[in-house]
């Protein structure tokens with residue numbers, strides 16, 4: 255079994271001959287811009303990368319089969335080595351810490367191959383952007399949105415209590431589980447995570463005077479636009495924008511790319527105008543997170559309660575999702 259072979263660190267395994275495709279300036283092409291790195295290739299003699307199923311800004315994600323145990327399927331994430339490889343090392347650290355925890359894909363092993371680094375982990379289902387786009391109205395029902403809200407709050411609580419903020423919360427970094435785990439929401443992509451608690455885990459690290467931008471412009475909080483240090487609150491504000499996008503179908507600044515214009519819209523937008531289909535309870539959620547001070551943990555119970563109020567009596571957050579797909 256793959257799980258029995260797993261190792262936690264960052265082992266130096268079989269160096270293969272695979273090499274990234276370079277752009278005009280000699281830099282590796284990344285993510286979706288690059289042709290599939292390893293389609294049908296075998297890594298460290300054990301994992302066959304069958305088909306690309308996702309590409310982010312950096313890595314490519316494949317459906318992977320274990321060579322000796324054809325029934326064992328997994329997901330393989332692969333990234334060219336180079337300047338940004340710290341992201342994958344960080345991702346491994348977080349995945350090791352979260353191993354066995356609900357809402358996080360289990361990491362089986364990690365290593366390097368040729369001029370790539372890779373992670374083999376639990377295969378998940380589709381991400382929430384893909385699911386939303388396939389629904390009839392390009393938006394999710396209130397029930398699905400708030401079930402996702404409760405499950406995400408559980409996931410954040412687990413991650414934050416381990417001392418990490420995710421810093422890139424958005425619908426494409428949330429997936430449902432594979433096959434019979436389709437009712438569970440998982441967080442992916444920990445390459446931008448940061449430890450916000452000190453070594454002892456009892457206090458917030460002091461904020462830096464200036465924190466470089468981390469995240470995705472459409473979903474980051476106003477504090478992130480202002481280059482302030484991120485805390486659990488900022489993950490929750492990204493969840494706020496995420497849930498509105500899922501429930502409404504879009505955010506008003508979806509077509510903008512300029513940093514200042516997006517910030518202006520976020521500052522200016524009357525919250526009430528953001529909600530056509532979203533219940534008012536979303537305002538209560540925003541009030542709670544927006545009033546937290548730098549080193550205050552969110553009240554996760556209160557947030558779950560707010561979201562639960564939007565679900566019909568008796569509906570649980572882990573009841574099967576009922577996507578209204580074409």
Ligand code: ADP
Pocket residue numbers: 285307308309310311312313314315329331359375376377378379380381426427429442443444445
């Ligand atoms: P990047 O770090 O390059 O942005 P991500 O980790 O965000 O890459 O993954 C990109 C996409 O791949 C995600 O949006 C998701 O759809 C898919 N994905 C990520 N992890 C898995 C997984 N374990 N199983 C299935 N699909 C995944």
